[in-house]
Amino acid sequence: MSSRFGITFLIGLRLLRGTGRAGKVRFLLMSLGCALGVACLAAVLTIPAILSAHDSRAAAREPQPVSGVLHARSTEDTVFLIRQDPYGAQPFTRVFLGHPAGRPSPLPPGIDHLPEPGEVLVSPRLREALTERPGLAGLVPGRITGTIGSDGLTGPNELYAYIGRSPGQLPDSARPLGGFGSAWAPTPAVDSSTLDILRFTLTCVVLLPLAVFLSVCARLSAEARARRLAALRLLGLGVKGTLRVNAVETVAAAVIGAVLGVAAYALANEALARIGLPGLQWYPPDGRPTAAVLAFCLLACPLLTWLVGRSRAREAALRPLQVRRGAQPGPPKKYGMLLLLPGLGVLCGYCALGALGRDLSGGPANAVLVPVGVLLTGAGLVLALAPTTAWLARRLAGSTHSLPLALAMRRNEVEPGSSLRVVTGLVLLVYAASLAQGVLVELAHISRPASPTQEYALPLSDLDDVQRARMRQVEGVRAQAVTMDSWMAEVDSNMPRITAVVADCAQLAAFTAVPPRGCVDGRIQRLTDSDVADDLNAQPGRTYPFLLRADGEQGTRTQKFRITLPPDHLVIRARQPSALVGADVRIPPSALPPGMRPAAGRFLLMSSSAPETVRTTLDGLGALAPTAEIEALGINVEGLQQIAVIKSLLGAGMVLGLVIGVAAFAVSAADRAMERRGRLAMLNLLGARPLTVRAAQCIQVLLPLAVGLVGALVAGRLAESSYLITGGGTVHWDGDGLPILAISTTGILLTATLASLPLARRHVDLEHIRRD
Structure with missing residues (x-):
């Protein structure tokens, strides 16, 4: 053996x-x-x-807090505070660490010591960003004394910093540190x-x-x-x-x-x-x-x-x-239709139900039926191309009077696999590109900003009067306001609560999509939103208390400020998203007692939604209050980061698919040219004109390619629409992507035509002449 x-x-x-x-x-x-x-x-x-x-x-x-719900923060604990801000579509993470001197503390990967108060450890990319944008230094107060190693970073371009502070410099929201390491990532890629x-x-x-x-x-x-x-x-x-x-x-x-x-x-x-x-x-x-x-x-x-x-x-x-x-081999098998028909049936069914207005998002069936339909259709396109081409070639060869067309059709009829090897990769490329385009359309719709303005919310407890005054002067800030909830005693949890906006008429108009009519400065007015259902807790004629405070030399003084909702109301239309959604009453700043301000609530600022303006505003606000929690409403930095990753991977996948499709065409065309030399030599000996031979060669490739590309366009659009319909997004029909695919398909046909021309040569090599 x-x-x-x-x-x-x-x-x-x-x-x-x-x-x-x-x-x-x-x-x-x-x-x-x-x-x-x-x-x-x-x-x-x-x-x-x-x-x-x-x-x-x-x-x-x-970072992990000390286990145990009864553990209270003490002076001997190392405390930590995490702040994450969007730097464009990339997260910028800062970990404030306060540890008492002389006491050992756990270490995260990538550093060999915790930063002392006034020291900062940064990632390599953050060090470069601080050089490129000096205004970013306000977010990392202190002296840079080291760099975080690769073990402590998710990638070489991550923006990450450990900032040393004394425990007393961190707010009460800082938690005692128990150690580092978790069973799962807080924000997966x-x-x-x-x-x-x-x-x-x-x-x-x-x-x-x-x-x-x-x-x-x-x-x-x-x-x-x-x-x-x-x-x-x-x-x-x-x-x-x-x-x-x-x-x-x-x-x-x-x-x-x-x-x-x-x-x-x-x-x-x-x-x-x-x-x-x-x-x-x-x-x-x-x-x-x-x-x-x-x-x-x-x-x-x-x-x-x-x-x-x-x-x-x-x-x-x-x-x-x-x-x-x-x-000659037998006719191609027709079992590919058994895959194509059910696959198209699933995709057409989803498209028909979507056209009728049925909501098909969610549900476990979609997670199975749509992928199965897409895969069956893709496999069916490849397997059904040979019998379809052979049948169409037989019909055309029997009815045409053109010699080049007859030569090409007879060859496709007898040997359809020769040309199909050339065109199959390009057909699958167009089909897969349409599906990938649907995913990119949905991601683009999710990540596209829907509002011309951007709001920022900061807790009032993290700011003092000086910081609030300076934040109004930050570059990019257009308007400000304050929101607060009515006071509720702990013993009376059933007491209704309402939300008030402390703003004058100009400030309220800046935060709304349409300037409200009937706003009167100096008057307390009940608010209703045309896009939001009325709050049942906001009853006209009822009195609601709000807690105010004043910081003076004798300490902090609190006072209850009671207002009665008036019967008339002011109609507003808040942007989406906005902190004013659901607000029940507008309180002009002049109506508050002198020297008093809301004891709890959120300080609102507004700028334009241009990416550069948002970045500049966040830098300025973070420099004034490094440890304050700044919420950029509507910006999900983790979601934007994931969308960027998915777009990159899909883009890389489409590039790989393009390379594979073009390579399949090039390799198959070169091999077919070598296989066809003997037949071309016989045609030349029989007196066929070079133009006739070249035309027959082009038609022989273009027929299966045109049939396959048309099928790929139709099936790809059905697959893309089925994905968008079941994806839960608002975009179900991608009309903008069709011209791009049509132009790409035309370019593929022209390229295939030009690539087929050099296959026919007038010169006859003796080694290619054989006796049949």
């Missing part, structure tokens, strides 16, 4: 070396194609590892539900075209190899031996390509880790392929090429005479 295997192995190696220049070129194309495919596969498979490393580092440094969508989209955008591309690489020079294998079979080699000889060539090319692909990805990871993607940066060790990824890449590619090449080799081993005589 071992001797037989050794003989077939040696025969396979001899065929690799003795196939001439054309055979070596094909082997090189197979190896390079497999290398490109494995590199893309390794990139997709290492994405979960990069995200997991991000979350692990974030969890390891998370991508949450679990979104990660499932990302995996599914990358599967459609990258892995499906990748499987087709590797299959194309495995079938390069399929006809020439089949004839060689049939000759070996006729010389007396057994069926198993013939299959082993074929496996030597295909698996050797796949193994070499897999090793080259893994090496290429490893080099690319070292380079890309230093550049990163928008919203996602990682350290080189995080992106290096694990043992499982390496095993899968080095085994999956050879296994796939062996399975694909085995079908054609088995035909040559079982029917060698038919293969040597050039017998």
Whole structure:
């Protein structure tokens, strides 16, 4: 048994070396194609590892309070306070640490000591940002004495700082520190539900075209190899031996390509880790392929090429005479329709229900039906393309009087697989791009600011009068106001509460979408919002107490300020989102007792929603009150960060899909050019004009490509609309993306036409002339 295997192995190696220049070129194309495919596969498979490393580092440094609800803060405790602000779409995290001198304290990863009062430890990216934007220094008060190591950061571009303060400098909201480290990340790079969508989209955008591309690489020079294998079979080699000889060539090319692909990805990871993607940066060790990824890449590619090449080799081993005589294969199987029809049925059903106005968001069925429908449709497009093309070619060949069209259609009718290998990758690329575009449309709608203004809310307890006065002068601030809730005694928890806005008419108009009519300065007015239901607790004629305070030399003095809701009301329309939503009464500042201010509530500021203005305003407010909690209403910094990560990964996936689709077309076109040289030589000897041959070659490629691209456009739009309908967003029909896809499809057709022209040559090589 071992001797037989050794003989077939040696025969396979001899065929690799003795196939001439054309055979070596094909082997090189197979190896390079497999290398490109494995590199893309390794990139997709290492994405979960990069995200997991991000979350692990974030969890390891998370401060944990002292366990026990009865533990009270004391002078011997190390206390901490976390503040997170948006720096554009990137979070900027500051951890204030106050620890008593001479007492040991736990350390987070990445630093070897806690900062003393007045000292600051920053990440490398934050040190650069402080140099680029000096106004940011107000958020990190103190002297920079060190840099946080990579173990304590989620990525090289993270903005993170540990700020040392004395325990007495931190507010009462600071909690005693028990240690560092949590079982899960406080803000994962991508949450679990979104990660499932990302995996599914990358599967459609990258892995499906990748499987087709590797299959194309495995079938390069399929006809020439089949004839060689049939000759070996006729010389007396057994069926198993013939299959082993074929496996030597295909698996050797796949193994070499897999090793080259893994090496290429490893080099690319070292380079890309230093550049990163928008919203996602990682350290080189995080992106290096694990043992499982390496095993899968080095085994999956050879296994796939062996399975694909085995079908054609088995035909040559079982029917060698038919293969040597050039017998045409049977008609393509039509079982691909069995996948296409149910897939389109699911997608069309969702689109029809969405057009009828049915709300299909949520529900466990959508998480199964939509992905299954999308995958069945994508697989059905590939498998149904061959019988559809053969049927259409047969009909056109029987009715046309054009010689180029007749030549092209007869070739597509007899051998549809030759051209389909060229166009399948491009068809899947258009289909997957439409689906990915739907995901990007939904993300863009979520992240797009809906209001022309931006509000900021700060707790009044974190500010004094001087800070409030200086905040009004911060660059970018347009208006200010104060919101407070009515006072409620602890013994009377059933007493209704209302929300008051302390603002004059000009300030109220600045915070509303439409300036209210009927506002009178100096008068207390009941408020109703045209977009919000009336508050049942705000009853006209009822009296509500509000707690005020005054800070003086004798200490803090409190006073109850009672107001009675008037019967008439002022109609306003608050922006979304806004702190004025649900406000019940407007109290002009002049109505408050002299020297008194709300004891509790929120200090509101407003600026424009331009990103640069928001950044400048946040820098100015943070510099005036570094430990105050600043809430930028409507800005979810964790959500924006996740959206940026998802966009980057989807963009990278679409680039990989484009590379795979173009590579599949280029490799298949080159292989087809070499396979067609003998037939082109016969056409030239028979007197066919070069223009006729070139036209036939173009039509032979364009027909299946046009059929496939039209099907991909229609199916892709259905898949995209089904995703948007079931995603829960307000956008269900993406009309803006259709022109882009149509223009891209036209460009693909033109490119394929130009690429088909060099396949036909007037020169006849004697080695290509053979007797049939």
